[in-house]
Amino acid sequence: MTAPAAEPKLASRAPDVAFIFKKALISALVALVLFSLMIGIRTEAGPAGQLIYWTRFGDLAAVVAAVFGGSIVVELLRQWWGPVGTIRVVPPSVQSTLAVARRAIAPVLLIFTFLVPVIFYDQRYILDLGILVLTYVMLGWGLNVVVGLAGLLDLGYVAFYAVGAYSYALLATNFGLSFWVCLPLAGILAAFWGVLLGFPVLRLRGDYLAIVTLAFGEIIRLVIINWQSLTGGPNGVSGIPRPTFFGIPLTPGDDGLAAKLGIEFSPTHRIVFLFYLILALALLTNWVTIRLRRLPIGRAWEALREDEVACRALGINTTTTKLTAFATGAMFGGFAGAFFATRQGFISPESFTFQESALVLAIVVLGGMGSQLGVALAALTMIGGFELFRGLDQYRMLVFGLAMVLLMIWRPRGLIGHRAPTVFLQHNQAISSDLVKEGHG
Amino acid sequence: MLGGIGSLPGAMLGGLLIGLIETLWSAYFSVEYKDVAAFSILIIVLIFLPTGLLGRPEVEKV
Numbered sequence: 229m230t231a232p233a234a235e236p237k238l239a240s241r242a243p244d245v246a247f248i249f250k251k252a253l254i255s256a257l258v259a260l261v262l263f264s265l266m267i268g269i270r271t272e273a274g275p276a277g278q279l280i281y282w283t284r285f286g287d288l289a290a291v292v293a294a295v296f297g298g299s300i301v302v303e304l305l306r307q308w309w310g311p312v313g314t315i316r317v318v319p320p321s322v323q324s325t326l327a328v329a330r331r332a333i334a335p336v337l338l339i340f341t342f343l344v345p346v347i348f349y350d351q352r353y354i355l356d357l358g359i360l361v362l363t364y365v366m367l368g369w370g371l372n373v374v375v376g377l378a379g380l381l382d383l384g385y386v387a388f389y390a391v392g393a394y395s396y397a398l399l400a401t402n403f404g405l406s407f408w409v410c411l412p413l414a415g416i417l418a419a420f421w422g423v424l425l426g427f428p429v430l431r432l433r434g435d436y437l438a439i440v441t442l443a444f445g446e447i448i449r450l451v452i453i454n455w456q457s458l459t460g461g462p463n464g465v466s467g468i469p470r471p472t473f474f475g476i477p478l479t480p481g482d483d484g485l486a487a488k489l490g491i492e493f494s495p496t497h498r499i500v501f502l503f504y505l506i507l508a509l510a511l512l513t514n515w516v517t518i519r520l521r522r523l524p525i526g527r528a529w530e531a532l533r534e535d536e537v538a539c540r541a542l543g544i545n546t547t548t549t550k551l552t553a554f555a556t557g558a559m560f561g562g563f564a565g566a567f568f569a570t571r572q573g574f575i576s577p578e579s580f581t582f583q584e585s586a587l588v589l590a591i592v593v594l595g596g597m598g599s600q601l602g603v604a605l606a607a608l609t610m611i612g613g614f615e616l617f618r619g620l621d622q623y624r625m626l627v628f629g630l631a632m633v634l635l636m637i638w639r640p641r642g643l644i645g646h647r648a649p650t651v652f653l654q655h656n657q658a659i660s661s662d663l664v665k666e667g668h669g
Numbered sequence: 670m671l672g673g674i675g676s677l678p679g680a681m682l683g684g685l686l687i688g689l690i691e692t693l694w695s696a697y698f699s700v701e702y703k704d705v706a707a708f709s710i711l712i713i714v715l716i717f718l719p720t721g722l723l724g725r726p727e728v729e730k731v
Contacts, residue, residue, distance in 0.1 A: 428712050431719040439670045440715055443708035454701040 244307065252299035259295035260288075267291055334601050341507060345500045355499045359506055359571065361611045363564055366510040368591040368603040370560030373517055375589065376598035377526065378553035379533025381438045384425070384445025385588055388418040388558040390452060390580035392565025397465040397575055398458070407471040411566050418562025419555040421448075426554035430547055433536075445585055453577045464576030471570045473501060502571050509567060513560045514600055520556070529553055530598075594635065596642025605643050609635075671711050672722050679723030686710070686722075 268288040271281040341362075348354040367389065374382045392414040399410045425444050429437050452459050459465065520526040528549045531539045540546050569575050587610070595606030613631060617624040635643075671687060672679025687707050694706040714722060 428716045432715060433719070435674055436670065436715055436719065440712055443711055447705050447708050450702065450705050454699075454705075 248300055248303040248307075251303055252296050255299040256292050256296040260292050263288055263291050333605075337601075337604070345503050349496065349500075352496065352499060355496070355503055357612070357615055359499070359503050361608055362503070362506040362510050363568060363571075364588065364591060364611050365604050365607040366506065366513050366564045366567075367561065367588045368595065368607045369510065369513045369517060369600065370557050370564065371588050371592050372557075372598065372600070372603050373520075373529075373560070374553050374557035375592050376596075376603070377517070377521065377533065378529040378550065379597075380429075380550060380553060381434070381441070382554075382557070383438050383442035383582070383585055383589065384448075385441075385557070385561055386580045386582070386585040387425070387445040387448035388422060388561030389565040389568070389584070390448055390577075391418045391421050391558075392562030393569040393575050393580075394452060394459060394465070394565075395562070396566035396569045397468045400469050400569075401465060401467060407469070407566070407570055411563060414566035415559040415562045418565065419559040422554040422556075422558025422561075423551050425558070426551040430550060442582065442585075445582060449577055449580050452580070459577075462577060464574055465569075466574040468569050468573050468575070470498065470573065471501070471505060502567075506567055506571075509563055513563075516556075516560075517600065525549070525552055533598075590632075594632070594642055596644040599642070599644040602642055602644030609643075671714055673720055676723045682722055 268285060269281050269283055271279055274280040341358075344358050345355060348358075367385070370388075371382065371385045374380050374385070395414045395417045396407070396410045399405050399413060400407070405413075425441065429440050432440060453461055455461070517526075521530070528539070528544045529552075531542070531544060532546060532549050532553075536546060539549075568579075591606045591610055592603055594610065595602030595604070610632075614624075614628060617627050670683065672681070672683030687710070690710050691703045691707050695703040698706075
């Protein structure tokens with residue numbers, strides 16, 4: 229802490245004990261009222277259908293005491309940290325190292341990701357986790373095009389994921405087409421549905437847009453569940469063929485890749501191949517997005533996000549801009565869906581609920597909308613964190629929720645909140661997030 | 670949402686409409702698609718009336 233914050237801290241610490249105590253007492257009272265029914269009494273249906281309940285006042289007292297103590301700690305921390313807006317001077321040496329570190333995060337992360345299968349070759353759990361994280365990274369980057377770049381709040385992104393997965397599954401099981409042929413087809417079909425979603429929402433703003441996209445996602449899921457003759461309904465589609473290395477299957481037989489390369493076959497080969505496949509797809513998404521950002525269409529998206537009325541006043545065709553945003557985002561979702569189908573070998577409508585959509589949206593918002601690196605880091609944090617807390621059983625969601633809340637308090641605009649402008653003239657300037665107003669819809 | 674955000678009679682009307690449509694749909698057509706019908710009605714209404722049935726049109730200051 230530096231000089232400007234020291235004086236008020238010392239002067240105002242003592243008289244505020246009463247304030248802290250009162251605040252903690254009020255928090256504890258609220259907690260008592262809230263939790264008395266939720267934790268204090270536990271009910272169950274008895275064997276004859278009657279309601280049996282027992283009380284857990286010990287737990288209730290513990291929770292209220294924790295809230296009381298936590299409240300005091302938070303208040304003390306807040307007073308020690310100083311009022312909002314105190315200027316802290318960071319020493320220049322730390323500043324320069326931080327700047328170097330910030331530039332180096334992306335390449336280091338990329339190199340590390342390439343080397344993950346090499347380092348963790350025998351730990352299948354880590355490889356599977358890596359594949360899962362990369363799938364969500366790709367979904368996040370795809371949704372980033374719609375939400376982060378074009379500013380269209382899309383709550384039904386899982387619909388395109390489902391369309392991609394089911395299109396690959398049905399094409400592969402009914403027509404026997406290989407993965408590499410079906411991948412572009414899945415993307416095209418998903419993009420088609422993206423455009424179909426785009427048409428009704430052209431005139432909608434803000435909340436209406438969100439709800440209609442949510443409704444769209446739910447419609448797709450319900451149609452998949454109920455159209456049994458086509459999609460098999462809740463039974464899902466099974467027996468989806470695994471991917472081949474450009475036509476050479478990865479099996480232990482004589483025509484397998486292992487035999488061709490002359491190395492010993494091991495099931496890990498397929499996992500490693502899947503890992504690099506999703507890595508390649510995700511990097512493709514990233515590369516296409518970065519290139520599109522510099523093209524007129526990308527700049528039109530960003531203009532749409534900032535102010536739609538001004539966009540139209542400048543002559544940008546908002547209809548085609550919105551439709552292309554949806555189509556592009558949906559296409560990447562479709563690719564991810566096709567990959568998901570081939571990785572699992574079996575898909576069912578339960579994997580495509582609204583919760584998935586909300587998770588991907590949370591990843592995009594947490595990472596900072598519009599920032600590629602932020603979305604990747606957020607996906608790593610959320611999915612990795614989810615797995616990391618698996619050892620805590622019941623308290624996993626609680627700790628996870630707590631971590632999310634803390635993250636949002638610390639970084640309200642997402643992990644990488646500021647947006648460096650895509651096009652700049654001479655100096656490399658980053659616009660701080662509070663100077664940029666987000667448009668709705 | 671169907672009735673328009675911020676309008677109480679709109680919410681009532683929207684709720685009534687959705688309930689009626691869902692039950693009537695499941696009575697005469699297949700019962701599995703009643704949620705699809707409800708969502709589709711919502712989307713169709715929002716296409717033609719972007720702020721809902723009784724919603725106030727949003728005035729956006731530029």
